[in-house]
Each structure stands twice: as structure tokens, then as C-alpha cells.
Amino acid sequence: QDTIKVGILHSLSGTMAISETVLKDTVLMAIDDINAKGGVLGKKLEPVVVDPASNWPLFAEKTKQLLGQDKVSVIFGCWTSVSRKSVLPVLEEMNGLLFYPVQYEGEELSKNVFYTGAAPNQQAIPAVDYLMSKEGGGAKRWVLLGTDYVYPRTTNKILRAYLKSKGVKESDIDEKYTPFGHSDYQTIVADIKKFSAGGKTAVVSTINGDSNVPFYKELGNAGLKAKDVPVVAFSVGEEELRGVDTKPLVGHLAAWNYFMSLKNPTNTAFIKQWSDYAKAKNIPGHKDKPLTNDPMEATWIGIHMWKQAVEKAKSTDTDKVIAAMAGQTFNAPSGIVSKMDEKNHHLHKSVFIGEIKADGQFNVVWKTPGPVRAKPWSPFIEGNDKKPDYPSGKSM
Amino acid sequence: MTPDLMEAGAERVARHAHHIDQALQTESGGRAAGYGRHATGEVDVTHGRILYLEDVSVSFDGFKAINKLSLDIAPGELRCIIGPNGAGKTTMMDIITGKTRPDEGTVFFGSTIDLLRHKEAEIAQLGIGRKFQKPTVFEHLTVFENLELALKTDKGVKASMMFRLDSAQADRLAEVLHTIHLEDSVLRLAGNLSHGQKQWLEIGMLLMQDPKLLLLDEPVAGMTDEETARTAELFLSLKGKHSLMVVEHDMSFIRTISEIVTVLCDGAVLAQGTLDEVQADERVIEVYLGR
Amino acid sequence: MLSVKNIHQYYGGSHILRDVSFEARLGKVTVLLGRNGVGKTTLLKSLMGLVPIKSGSIEFDGAPIQKKTPYERARAGMGFVPQGREIFARLTVEENLRMGLAYKSGGTPIPPELYELFPVLKQMLNRRGGDLSGGQQQQLAIARALAPKPKLLILDEPTEGIQPSIIKDIGRVIRMLADRGDMAIVLCEQYYDFAQELADDYLVMERGEVIARGLGKDMEAQGVRQLVAI
Amino acid sequence: MSNSAAVLPSKGPLLSGKGWTVFFVALIAVCALAPVLNIMVPAGSALHMSDYAVALVGKIMCYAICALAMDLIWGYTGILSLGHGMFFALGGYMMGMYLMRQIGRDGNYKSDLPDFMVFLDWKTLPWHWTFSDSFVATLVLIVAVPGLIAFVFGFFAFRSRIKGVYFSIITQAMTFAAMLLFFRNETGFGGNNGFTDFKRILGIPIQTQEMRMTLFALTGLTLLGFFLFSKWLIGSKFGRVLQAIRDAETRVMFSGYNPLGYKLTIWVISAIMCGVAGALYVPQVGIINPGEMSAANSIEIAIWAAVGGRATLIGPIIGAFIVNGAKSWLTVAYPEYWLYFLGALFIAVTLFLPDGIVGLVRKWMARAKAPSEGRREARRSMAVEQGVEPAAVAPTPPPLAGVEPKGARA
């Protein structure tokens, strides 16, 4: 066997294709890059791309296929939490390895998964802190607005507990949900306006996917300015803003662990590599306007760390790689040396808060002094204090 | 649901059940009135009328298609109905079979069954069969299956799951097939028959249904003279055992079969009598026959 | 005007028309007789192009038309009253008539004679075609075919479901149209007396073949009535 | 009167001799051959049936049950339901609830309650979980819940004489509403994550090959059982009444049948079949969530039936296998282009195989039996009656092909 197979499990069709397709290309770029530099353990990486088509049971089926038929050594994939939850039993049963690159709600820790996206304490909490600060506008009232599913619900549950601990009254928090694909935000924007007359208000948006564009368009046209009511989003990055006229949105915020606008040599190189790759591969959209975003960076970090771990373990054996992953470090495009936690399978990450600029990029207006360690079991959820901070079943 | 809502609901159900009971009583009330002279499910014709319409009216968007129509038919009678196009003949059949609800008036089957209280299927089960003006058969079923479906049996769901054609029924079916001249076509899909053949098939289905009252809307339209004659023969043979109401525009056909002819015009009876009588009626000549 | 030569036609493997030939003359009524299911409707439909023929030729006004689409035939001057009325149920009576004028230029008015012939249509001008009674619909179908003043009028059992007085009127109209001399008429009819009265020429079909033909005035003599009966 | 002239068709057996042979071959393949190939034959062997293949075929068999159910209601009765995904999901959720309870204290939070409830701070099981720890009750619910909901929905809809697209659209509204409802965390079905990470059934670990083969064989048996049942149903007069309803409902009423009872019966049967399929599906794919109720899923069920051939019982089963098999293969072989192939397949089937794949096979067989030169001509003529111009029909078969008149007169 002269190649090492790498599974890529991102939806290329269906509702999630909008977000996931680019991650597939990121993995392919990384594989090209690694192969060009001599591969791993002297072997070339061979990508196996499948399309789970935004269908959750299909994610499980494809995982079975990747692990069972194609015998891939590792899988890079999933975006939504439900897709991850769907592949989890298969991974655990067949002892596969998944790198999951998206910010998520936590409350999970599997030995077979490495979480390279943010846990709530690496994204949501710092963002709220910032908005409460003088610099961030000193918000007193909060609208927690999300798409009706588990990630927003969990995040908001954690935030609610956190806000309460900061002395915010129940009546100063308004939690609202919209169905997936909701496209008419008139009522909600009007409600936010009304609510905001009661005191300095900030909106925390966990609106996901397709609903963001209509939401921001409505926001812009209804004249809610960031100065008056700032909106901080956890699922809106450069790619999502591609579809939006950002001029009226200047000043609204997003919290991420990476922004394309970060200025550092690693990022410059990363962006250039992506631009060149997109042009060379004729990737629609990106060939004319290449954009990078947080999940892309998380994917990029993930595959490189995996490579390092394989080299350290001198094997692609899952257990050995898992062991070797602990404490891996990598020069991340976000400008820090990102470290895989020794125990909890999550990356240490810096948190950045960016304000939207007129060109769809972000101005970083605040960042954590250094990388933050993930708390997958949020302390703001009852009972989590007793949870071990490492995957069960993992030999420590 | 809150308890009081549930209570209200229960009450409504009870009231409804009572209502149904009463309705049933009126239906079987015939038994009491008839002093046990006929079994349940039979039509009470003790008053000499199998079908009875009184002051029936119906209008469509303000257009009065049936206007205070009163008409009755005796058991075993073959009644011919004629009248100009648009007189309301088909509409009248729609009312009798439950397809159209009249705005006012009463329609009785026998002296006890108020047809206005029944749905189409119930009316058919009570013993009223109908042939439509435009032949309607089950196009994707074979001739055989068309007839089998029409067969007079229990038409409930469970019964049809368990149904098997017994030999008496098979004989009856073969007999009807012969009558309607479709023996060669038993296994053809009804949809592939010609217009006239469909007419016959529909009549055949009616025969299978063995209804007490047959409503026939232009049964010989599109038939050759010879077939028209055969149809006439058939109807005459049915007369007596069954009651028939035949709508036709073919005067020679009417002549061969008619006893009493009713002329409808503008939704009401214009004239009634033997064919010769009505043919002599100036008004009938004016609106219908022409000079 | 119309000349049909040796046409054959099939439905799903069964041979429906077998070597049918005939001519329809200008100013004359050609009557087509035959029992149920012998293929009369099929023949008329193939004249209109609604069912394609397998072989044979159809010539109209001196030009072969067997390859033409129905609308081209209509434009060439063929009018059709189909069996079973086939009016546009959800169009009003007036719109139905205007459909009849489809290939005429936009402003062509509906000929007022039609309303004289079928007064009921005038009364019901704004009612939907589908709401009319069976006989009224049949009248509408005839009026619709007459509206553009075709050169050849094909009628498939036009008297079906029509009250006697109007049948008489229709008979008179057909006669009058034929006698005007600028129209050929092909009439398929079950109503023997009506057919005989109008026939200039007649054809009798049996199992897809023409088994007898001749002049209308000879029908009685040649025992056509019995032929149709058998 | 003599009745010797007419030869009445006698009622055929449930399956023909050949039919029974095929049936038993399938039975053996599902219950004996597949387990042997999966468990006994070593993984390296060419004959080995991989776990993946077992999972895939098992899943598709569940889909085939749905397609069969769709055929009963759509193909035979002419009622297009765009809500069968909901019944499927309901059956799945009933099973899922049981499986969640079987996790016991092995979940993340080591609680008696399912994880998501702990996480949402629920202290007790909500009322609708009352029976979820009993396997027997679960079996009852799998049938009862979809059945009852179908009954209530169908009763009102059919009583109001809702037909055609109006019915299709309200069934679509029904699933859509159910999907949104199940998405909500408050509803108590785990929100959009639904249920996953099952551990055992009846105390037996679910992730063993034996358990998997058992579920597989069970699914196969159910499919074959439902097939026989449908065959019997359609062969009875009941089945013909259904077809009559499809063709001319008013005539059915005037013949003395009350269509309400018939429609309701077949509707409920169809829903229950879907529910059972869903219940078998969940332990095999390991997840159930509201996505199963999306409009597209229900439409796909109809598509399997159409591809295979409506109003043929075997067709929908074949259709489910072909479409899903193609999908599984194409999403791996051509992950970026597979939608083109699939889309083209649907278009091709409608244009060239109006009666589905089974229709095509039947036509071939009929042609082999009675080659007739008039056939193509006839096809053209019918197409023309459908309003297509002669020139355009050359490559297309007639809409009614396959229902060749059986005893055409000479």
C-alpha cells in the first residue's frame, strides 16, 4: 500500500453545500500541499471524496463506507452537529477518526473525534463579555436570536446562565427562534427595535446558514445601526457575507478564532495559497473572489496536526494517532501557535471579535490575550462540573 | 383538552347519536307503518309510489335550473322524460342520486326514505342505479371487472376483501355480458371501447347492480337504430320488476317503450300523458318538437 | 374537395381502418354510416390529423395533407365537430366561439347568424361551457365549428343529445350550407332518418372497411338501413 | 339464456408458479444467504458481504416498503401522498424512543433520562414517553401512532372529499408542520438532533453482526410479507374498487360503494407500512431526526414508485433499489456530478418508460410474444390523442403502453 487514504465527508449538494463545499476544497488543497512536500511517512495521501448530500443518515452510511470499504485512515468532515452525532456511533464502533472543523455547542467528547472548531467558551462567552464592556457599548439588554436547533438553543442556554450570573435580569433577555431557512425577518427586526427602546441592547445571533442574508438585509434596510443595536453573530463569516450588501451592516460583529483580515505572515501565505489553488482548480466563486474563513482554518490546522501526529506515531493506526495528537502544535493562520489539548481533543484558540467592514471583511476590535482552552462541558450547565475533561474510554 | 371541553364534546356526540337513531327510526318506521309487511331494507311502496319529488328547486348562480318540480313514479313503471335541452332533466337525476342538493323541496324513495338525507353511495345501495349522459366506466379495469364491481352484494370494505364470485353470480355476469354484446371483450380495458360500447357497458353495470329504480340519461344516444331497438326490448323486459326513468330525445325510441311521458321545460313539468297526447300539445311542439 | 385514398390505421396492434377510400364533393353532404365501434370516429379523426394514418393519402383542395398537423388542416379550411362535444369546459360560451375563430385575424367578429341558429347560446354567452346542458354543449360545438366558415365541415354524430326541434334546424342548416355550394360536408350519423334526408353521397362502414357506397337518393332502394342494422 | 358464449376469467392464484419460486429464492437470500455471506465468509473473500453492503441493502429494503406503501395509495388508488415521510418518521421515532430508553445510564450524563432531556433540565419523562421502555408497547405504538394519525387525518380529508393535488398539498403541509414541531426542543423528541447513539435492543448490543443480520433478515421478511399482503389485497375485489376509485370516483359511489371507507382503509394500511419501515430503519441506520419529514423525502418515495412502475407491486420495490442504489454509488463515484445523473435518470424514466422499469420489461415480454408492425403506429396515434404532434412522438412510447388490450377484437 503506497498511499494513505483520507476521507472527505462534506455535503456537496443539498442545503449544507453552501457552507461545506469549500471545506472539501480546503482538504484537497492541504492534501496537494502535503503531497507536494513528500507526503506522510513517505506515502502520498489519497483523498476519497463522498457526498452525503446534507442527509444525516447518509453521513453515517458514508462513514461506514469510508471506514469499511475504502479503509481510510482519517475523515475530515461534517458541519452540523446532527451530522456529527449521526456518524459518532459508527466512528466509535469501527474505531475511526474524525476531524470536526466547526464551532459547536459542546456537550460532547469522543475519543474518536478531534474538535478543531470552537467550543462555546471559545466564542460565545468572550463575545458577550465584549459587548458588556464599555468599549463594546455596555449592553444592558439582550436579544438571543437563533435558528431553531440544538446549536443555537444550547449556546443560548449557556449565555442565559452566564448573563444571569452577571446580574442581567430575566426581563432584559429576549430569546427568539426562527425555523430553518426562514427568510422573512420583518417581524423580528421590528421586535428588536421595540425591545431596544428599553435600554442599551445587543443582539446575539446564532442564525445559521441561509437565513443570515435575509436577516442582515432586513436589518440594514430597517435602519438598525450597529452603533445603536450591535449584532454579534457566531455563524457569520466572510463566506456568509459574500451574499450580502455589507455597507449598511458596518459595525455589526462576529466572534471567531480566525478572520481573513488578520495580518500575519502565516495568514498571508495561507490566503495566497488558497487564492492560487482556487484559480488553478477553477473553483467557482473563489476563483474570482477568494475568501477564507474560520472553519477553513480549522480544517487546515486539523489536517496538518493529523499529519504531524501520524509522523510522530509512525503509523496511521487510530489509537496511536490519537495518542500522538495530544499536545501537537501548529502555526495557525490566525497568528498563534495552536495547540491540541493534551486531554480534551479540542484546540486551544484565540478569540477574535471583528466588526463588519464595508468590503465584507472584518476589523478585529478585540481579542483574547492568548489562546483559550476549550471547555466542552460548559460550567454554566448543571451537572457538568462532574464531567471528566477527557473522552471516556480513552486510556490516559 | 380541558374537562369542560370534553364534556361539551361528549354531549354533542350524544346528541348526534340520538339524531341518527331518530333518522334510523324513521327509515325503519316503515316497518311499523306497513304492519310488518316488508322486511327491513325494502322500500316501502305501500302508497303506490317508488319515487316522489315535490316542489323541488335548485338554482346555480341565480339561474333556476329546477323550478318547483313535482313528479312521482309508480313501482314497476317505465317513465319517459323528454324536454328541451337545458330543461333540467340531468339536474333532476343529479338531485335524486344525491349529486346535487336542492335548495328546497322533498325527494322520497318509497314513502319512508328521504333521499335528501343520504349520500350518493347510500342512495345507490338503497336501490337507485344511474346511467350518466356521458358514459362513465372504469377505464383502467376490464369489462369483466367493471361488471363485477357493479354486482349487487355487500359493498363494505371487509366484504370486498373477502369477496369471491360464486357460481350464481358468475352466471348472472355471463348473462349480462351476453345482453350487452360484449362477450368478446371481457378482458379488454373499458377505456378502449368505442363510445357505443361504453354505453352498453354502463347499462350492463346497471343491470348487475339490480336496482329497484333505474335512472337512464339518454341511453341510446350514439347507438344505431338496431341497437336502439334492442335497448328498447331490454327496457321493456325490465319493466314491472324494476322502475325505470328514461330521458331521451329519440322520439321513435320513446314511442316503442313509453306508457306515460313527462315533458320538462324550464325546470318544471310542462305536460304529461301518453306520447300521442304530449306530441299533440302545442306548447310541447313549440318548445321541443318543432314543426 | 376532399379525397381519401387507401388509408390504414391501427390502435395498439388492432387494425382499425382497412383500406378506406372516398371523396367528399363541394356542395354535397357525404354521410358516413355504420354500427358502434366500426371505426367511423377513427376515420374522421384521421381526416383531421388527430390520429395519424399508417398508409394512404388524404388530399384536400388539391393538396396532400396527410403529413399536416391538425391546426394546419384547420387553417386550410377544415372544420370539425367531434363526437362527445369536447367543448372547452372552463371557457365561457363566447370564448369557446372565439376559439373557433382562432386562425382568423384578431378582430374577426363572431357571425351573428350563429345566434339565430342557436338562440340559447346568445342567452348563455357568459356562462362557462361546462355548465351547459348536454344538448346545449352540442349546439355550442357545432356553432364553434361553423364560426370560421370552413370549406370542409366534418360532423361526428352532431345530433346526439339534441332536442328534436333543433335537430330539424341543424338539418336545415346543413342543407343550406351545402346548397350554398362553397362547402363540403362529411357527416357521421347514427340517426338514420336524419342521415338519409341529408345524404347526397353515403358510405357504410363495417369493421374498418367501407362495405357500401352510393348516392343518397338511392339509400332506401339499396337497403342501407338493413345494412347498418344486421 | 345461454352463458356459454362468454368465458369468464377465473381468479388467479396469489402468485404464479414462477412467482412463488422467485419469492422463495428472495426469502432464502434474505434470511439465510446474506447472513452466511456476511458472518461466515471471511472478509477477504469475493463472496463476502460487507457490513456496509448489509447496512445499505437493509436501508433500501426499508425504503422499498415505503415505496410499496406509496404504490398502494398512489399507484392503485390514485391518491398522491406527499406526507408518507411523516409516517415513516413517526414509526422511526417510536422505535427511537425505545432505543433511547435502552441506553439506560450509559449516556453522557449517566442519567435515567435520555441525554437531551438532562441537558434541557427536564426532571421527569414527558407524558408521551410513558410506554417507551416497554418493547411490546413500542411494537404496538409503531403501528398505532402512524395508523391513528393517518386515520384521523384521512377521515377528515376524505370526508370533505379532498382530492388530487389538494390532498397532496395538505399532506405536504402536514409533514412540514410535523417537521417544524419535531425540530423544537420543547416537543420532547430531541430537536433537530433527534435520537442517535443507540446501544441495545432488548438488552442485546445493537452493534454486533448478529444483531445487524437479525434486523436485516427481519426487514427482508417484513418486505416480503407486505408484498404478499399487498398482492392479496390488490387481487381482491377491494383492490379493484381502489382502482375504480382512481378512475371514476363518482361512478363508484353510484355503484353503491362508499369510497370513504375504502380510501381510509388503504390510507391507514399504507401509513402503517411506512411506520413499520421507519421502525426497522432506525436501528439499522442509527439515527432518527426531523429531517426525515422534509418535503423532499416524501417526494422521493413517490419517485421510487414511479421509476419502478406504478400500479405494479414489484415495480416500486425495484424502483427503490435502483434509485437508492444509484444514489449510493454515484455519491461516491461522482460526488460532484451525481445529481446530473440522477436528474437525467428521472427525466429519462418519465420520457421513455412511462410505466417505469416494470412497464418496459412487460413491453419487451409482450413484444417477444406478439411482434406486430402496427405497434409503433398505434403508439403514435395515442400520443397524438394526448395532444402531441406526430412529428414529435417518434421516440416516445405511448402513455398507456404496457396495458395492451388483452383480447382485442379481430
Added chain:
Amino acid sequence: MLRTLLSSALAACLLVTGVAHALTADEAKAIASGESEARIAALNKAVATADDKTAAFIQAMSDDAVKFTADKVFVIKDDKAFDPVTGAEQKLPDDAEDVVNNNMMRGALDAAQAALKLTSKDDAVRAEAAQALFKEPDESRLPLVEKALAAEANPKIKAQLELVRAASMLSSTDKDKRLAAASDLGASRSPETKLLLNQRLADETEADVKAAIAASIRSIDGSLVWGDRINAIFSGISLGSVLLLAALGLAITYGLMGVINMAHGELMMIGAYATYVMQGIFQRYFPESAFGWYLVAAIPVAFLASALVGAVLERGVIRFLYGRPLETLLATWGISLMLQQLVRSLFGAQNVGVENPSWMSGGLTMLSNVVLPWNRICIIIFAGLVLLAMGWLIGRTRLGLFVRGVTQNRPIASCMGVNTARIDTYAFALGSGIAGLAGCALSQIGNVGPDLGQSYIVDSFMVVVMGGVGQLAGTVYAAMGLGILNKFIEGWAGAVLAKIAVLVFIIIFIQKRPQGIFAMKGRSAEA
């Protein structure tokens, strides 16, 4: 904090009134870089003694047109760098960084600009300045406001300035002033005032001032109720018009022609992408001033693009399927899959950005709390126009007559001399083109991506069916009814429950009217 900084700065400004002095390089640097608070302090100091250069520099700061290096600040104009002090053109060093303004800084910049503009000669500018100052009231600014008030001739601006004065006094240390301000502000009836009062209420300690503030808030609330109602109705109509646009094309392809067109959504998507392409063309080949017109140009292009695709589909696939509606479901489903993937291959899987032209951005302020977004207003009008045009075309023209005739009875229509094949193509293309128009309109309020169609298809079918298949008027009623109902329920039950409730409503409604709102009655319905 911001407020105290500003006040000290402005106090300083008052002390040295009239002693304007030119911007210095150090000032510019202090404003452009460093910690926000220090920058604001520097800004305010500069404003106090502002001259034209300072004003221009502050303007450049707000426009994000300033860069800086460790020791120098540059103003960027037309890709060239200038020295803010001298105005001379400079070479921009490679390590120059963008100035970063966060919301706080932007607030300060706005206030500073407003303060500078209060003496402008242009009424509009002054009005805007007064408005801006109202949002950042401060007692220390009173003298400035008083002065402006004294000089102000325009009664409208004067009224606004009086409000600014009241707002500035609201946090005065003098309780009487606060009391007076609280009751004065009750007359302003805008949400901004309410916000000010609420903020004060949180800090206020005196009971009677509290009572006065609460009374003012109540009176404001009372007058805002009407605005809320108008908002609700407007959003209902607006949602209704979106549904209507989405459904109109389907009313032809499905309602009239009987094609269960699952690709309808994708035809809308094509219209939206056509709009996107037109935007690109305008960006690339037309002068910037013409950009606003791209949407106008996109309307016919979107129509034609979708109509063309529709015509091709009709010719290639649909026309073999007339009379077999269920087959059209299958085929068009296949088509929709392919079109989606085609767009993914051509434009990428991600959404593309379509901007509102400037004349469609922002909103029309009707009442203080009623801002009707222009894009929504335009869509309502557009939907109305499309509806009228379509109604006329279908109901009043010969083409419309033929379309209706042909779709009812194809063979007979052809016997009447109608070229049915052509009419079918026209009709389907027309329906598709209208879908394209809908896509063009939707690009102005929502996503443009490969999934665009999927999110509307279910809704459009519901609207057409609920209205009664083939009933244009019914479609209109259904769209508006569902839109308003949805928004009404959303107001008190939230979006998710509203959607569920609307679906349940549809189910129940159809029970009552099994053929839709405008059911065809009588025989013609069965034929």
C-alpha cells in the same frame, strides 16, 4: 465614559471658542491610532478648535479612508495617499495599517461631526446634526445647543434642537431640570426618546423624577402602538407579495397547464442569478453612477433568461407529458436537481451577493417607529404590476384565450387552428419568465444561492392550491391571506409556531373548501 470625555472636550471647546487652529500631525496621529479612549479624547480636543482641515480629516476617519504607520498618518483618496495636514500627496509605505474604528469610536466621530455641522448653512445638514446629537445627549453641550437654538430660524430644526436640549438636561444634576426634561421629552413620541428615558430611569434615584419619566414613557408607548400595528400589517402585505410573486408563475405552469412543476423554484433561481450577472456587468462595464440602474436592466434579462430555459424545458421534456401530470412531477424534479447542480458548477455552491441599488436601500420613515424599507415597498409595487400584466395577458388577450383553451383541450384546440405546440411553449415560457421576475425581486431581500428555489417551492404550491388551481384571483387572496396571517401569528407566538399554525390552518381550510378559495363550482369543474 464617552459622554464625560466628550463633555470635557466640548467644555474646552467653549472656553477657547473662536480660536480655531489647524490640525497638527500629532493630533492626527493621536486620533488615528492607539486605544479607543485616548483617541476619542484626542478627537474631542481637535474638534474644540477645529478648522476645515480637521473637519476633512474627521470625515476621512469616518469613511475609513485613513491609514497610518508608526509615525505618520495618511488620508487615502482615489488610491492615493495624502498628508492630512499639508494635503500634499505622499507615497504610501508598505507597512501602513488601516485605521480601525469600532462602534464606540464611530459614535464619537459622528458626534464630533454633528457638533461641527451645527453651524452649517445648509438646513438639511443642520437637521441631521441635531438628530445625531439627540442620540448622544450631554448636559455640557447645552451652551452649544442654546447658541444654535438662538441662531436657528427653521422651526423644524428648532424643535429638534429643543428636544436635544431637553435630552441633554435629562441627566442634569439639577433635579428640577431633570423633571422638566422628563416631561418635555414625553412629547417627542419616538423610540429614541424612550430609550433615553429608560436609560435615565435605570440611574434615577428621585421618586418624583422617576414618576415623571415613567409617565412620559407611557405616553410614548401609547403613541407607538399605532406604529406597531402599521408595521404588522405592512410586513404581512409584504410577505404576501413575496408569496404572490413566487406563486404567480406557478399559477400558469401548474394552475393553467397542469404541469406539477417542481423546477419552478429553480426557474426563480435562474432569474436571481441573471440579476446577479447583470450586477456584475454593470460593475464591470458601466460607470459607477449607472450602477443603480442595474436592477432595472435585470428585470427583462431575468424574465428572458428564465423564459428561455422554460421554453427549452417545454420543448425538450414537458411537452411529451401533457395529460400526465404526475409524470411531470417526476421529470421536473429531475430537472430541478440538475439545474441546482448546474448553478453550483457555474457559480459555486456558496451564495452570491446581490446588492440593493442605492434607491432601494434604507427605508421610508412614516412614523417615528415605522420605517418601511424601500426594497419591500418596491417588491409590493412590483408584485402588483406583474399581477396586473399577467391578469391582462391571460384574461384579455387572444394569446391568453389560446393558452386557456389549449391547456384545457389540446387536440380540439388544434382542430380550431391553434398551433398548440407553439402556444404551449409560449405559455410555459411565460410562466417561467414570471418565475424569473420573482427571482429578480427576491434577490433584493434574500439569498441568491443554489437553494433559493427549494425554499420557495413548497410555499408557492400551497398558495396556488389554496387559491384554487387555475384561479388567478384565488392566488392573490391566498398569498395575501397567508402572508398577513403568518405575520399576525408571528407577532405573538414566534416564527416557528406561526409557521406551524399557518400550515395547520391550510389543512383545516382545505377541509372547508376542498377546491381552494375560489373553487370552481358546478359541472365545468368536473369536466
